[in-house]
Amino acid sequence: MSPQIVHALREGLWLVLLLAAPPLGAALVAGLASAALQAATQVEERTLSVVPRLLAALVALALCGPWIADRLVRFTSAVLEAVPGAGRA
Numbered sequence: 001m002s003p004q005i006v007h008a009l010r011e012g013l014w015l016v017l018l019l020a021a022p023p024l025g026a027a028l029v030a031g032l033a034s035a036a037l038q039a040a041t042q043v044e045e046r047t048l049s050v051v052p053r054l055l056a057a058l059v060a061l062a063l064c065g066p067w068i069a070d071r072l073v074r075f076t077s078a079v080l081e082a083v084p085g086a087g088r089a
Contacts (some may be wrong), residue, residue: 022064024055030056
């Protein structure tokens with residue numbers, strides 16, 4: 001495999017982790033907060049923990065959407081520009 005392809009794959013995996021962090025982090029914080037609230041009130045309803053996590057992830061996506069789109073466009077254009085030279089190793 002050419003070094004350019006390996007580099008593109010490595011960068012792609014790093015980008016996936018980076019772009020997934022905001023909604024996952026927001027869902028984690030919301031889940032911990034709702035779990036603490038449920039533990040304090042002794043309410044054991046599973047649907048009460050799903051809705052805040054879903055809303056937190058959607059808000060994080062709405063806030064970070066332009067940044068995520070910009071990063072994806074830059075990565076895609078860099079990969080497409082490197083395609084003609086990828087066969088030459």
